[in-house]
Amino acid sequence: MAKPKRNEPCYCGSGLKYKKCHMRADQELERERREAVAAVRFLRQDLVDFAEDERFASAFAQALQQYWNGYYTLETADEMSEYEAQRFVDWFVFDYGLDEGAGGRNERLIETYRQERGDDLSSVQQEVIEQWLDAAPSDAYILTDYKGQTLHLQGFLSGDEVEVYEPAGRGNVDIGDVILARVLPVQDHLELSGGAAYLPQDEIADLREKLEAARATDAEAYPNATHDDFLRRHNHLLIHHALEQAERKGRPPVSRLAEA
16 A cells, blocks of 8 residues: 655544654554565575585585485586575475484574574574574475465365465466475565475375375384474475476476486
């Protein structure tokens, strides 16, 4: 909604001029919005830079193999497309376990980042990183409906419903297709993070059976694990399934093979 000019009546109907009523409050809200946008932009890039630290090189190499099921290695990592690199780094930062602790609890790179750099962040940046620490792992979501830039999603296994703002809209995704993505809080709404992938309905195939079998096996080793715990250990299977389906359809599963 366009705000009135300083000397025009306030939109709230108080009868006061805008400058004597809601103008300062609106200016403060806009300042907070700009700070939040800047904090999100900064943290996205700073987390990528942090992930490139030499001490994570071994974990990075292992994670590449695990996530891409051997299609990319440290030697071919620079052949990832920008889209693939965004998706992988997002998973490496938010989900990949650097070291396994008690009960299969792995410290994630984002947790290491918060411990080491948290005190140097602004208060707004700290608020954002705390929200992201609690964000759900990358998951599979069914697109159930959409309106403009708002997507209505349902967890493929959990059945949980979420409403997500996506600046590009639904793109090529149709209702009933499955989106492979992380849902992150950004200001007062949720967005998809790190370059989502999607499965058309005819490529969902046996994904549910694969995930349920993996969850049953995981429960034997970690009987007290939550759904999020399970996903962080096994959500790379979502990408493995997408790669397998691409091969079955005769498409190059990764960008470097398309250019071969």
